[in-house]
Amino acid sequence: MIQFNQVNKWYGEYHALVDIDETIAKGEVVVVCGPSGSGKSTLIRTINRLEAIESGTITFDGEDIHRPGIDLNRLRSRIGFVFQQFNLFPHLTVLQNCTLAPVEVGGARPAQAHDKAMALLERVGLAHKANAWPSELSGGQQQRVAIARALAMEPPLMLFDEPTSALDPEMVGEVLLVMQGLVRDGMTLVVVTHEMGFARDVAHRVLFMDQGRILERAEPHAFFNHPQHPRAQQFLADIRTPFARPA
């Protein structure tokens, strides 16, 4: 479904992505992890072209998405994206947040978009908040609305950029639960996250990144029990026992 081929990205002098080669299959759930600044967010932001790349190709359903002249809006409407900071539109109600893209981009009739949005809000357990403003919701609720909003275009692929990192600990579960539901429905997910529990229980594959490279790719069981790369071993040791290493 997604294919990276020798992808490189620089921020000025800084080499953010280095020779990325990777294939993500349809229906796969991939967790990307690694220390901060390792390039994992940059990686998934290149998939819907929120970030440009300097060399290499990324194909989505066989289409080179960084080719100039591609219908970017059509591409993006087929890729759901969930941000760390939710980014709900504060001047629109919860329902309007979910109907904006289907009406403006998908050309849906308002009534049709409304029904669809209500069904999605039902699914994330927030139908009763349809007419609330985003500012009236908790962080976890906002993120669930953001997921519903992204689903409204019925994308075959969903990208999550640290979806639970900005949440209070007690709200992490409700968001992960919604994501788990998507996995059960067979959707393709690429998730940048520090939630190792989610990675272990839900992911099909884990990619470990550091300094712009994918250093390890493995099934969750193998990754967590027998990490191969020294950086991955160190990373896992650090998150398991944060106080073990001398400062």
Add this chain to the structure above:
Amino acid sequence: MIDLVRDYWVYFLIGQYPNGPLGGLALTVLLASLGLVLALPFGLLLGLARVSPWRWLRWPVTLVAFAVRGTPLLMVVFWAYFFLPSVTGVKTDQFSTMLIALVIFDGVYLGEIVRAGIQGVPRGQYEAARALGLGHGRAMRRVILPQALRSMLPSLVNQFVSTIKATSLGYIIGLTEASFIATQINSQVFVHPTMVYLLLSLMYFILCFGLSRVALMIERRQARRGLPRPARSPGSLTATAAANA
């Protein structure tokens, strides 16, 4: 003072109209209103151009913005009065000349307010709109501008108030707006300059204060409608500080 008001109030309100051109307070209000109505869409376009992703659009507009910002309004009035006719070959009357100068000057300033307002909306809002498949124009219209305009309101009112006051510069090119008429009254009466100019000032104050109150009402109504209040951006803080100064 009673005599002064009784003898001259019609002249002050409408000038020589209907026996001559419209003037006085009516002309000031007309000029200011037209100036605002025309400058706002102009400023919106300039502001959008300033933040557009297209360099060919951004650069020339930025250049114009810097040129006009670095020039007193009086110079813009002179340009419109002397320079424009010699280039276009069309001699405009004083009213049109002043209107053109006001629209250009205010347009640029409003453009800067619009730009600051747009840039005050968190980057993630634009990214989220684009990630949903909205194009640049749709993202601006449906997501960014509705939020930006709300935070811009105090600065916009500031600019509108200064437009009202700026109409008095029409005096310099012989436009018979309120200040011009007041000066004429003063030279006819001759003995009450303090009173004449005090009344003139009072009139400007009432206009500007009234506009500020209307703006405040709009802000309050928005708050009552339960719309989320935007975080105060640094831009609106400085505008408020300037208004208080």
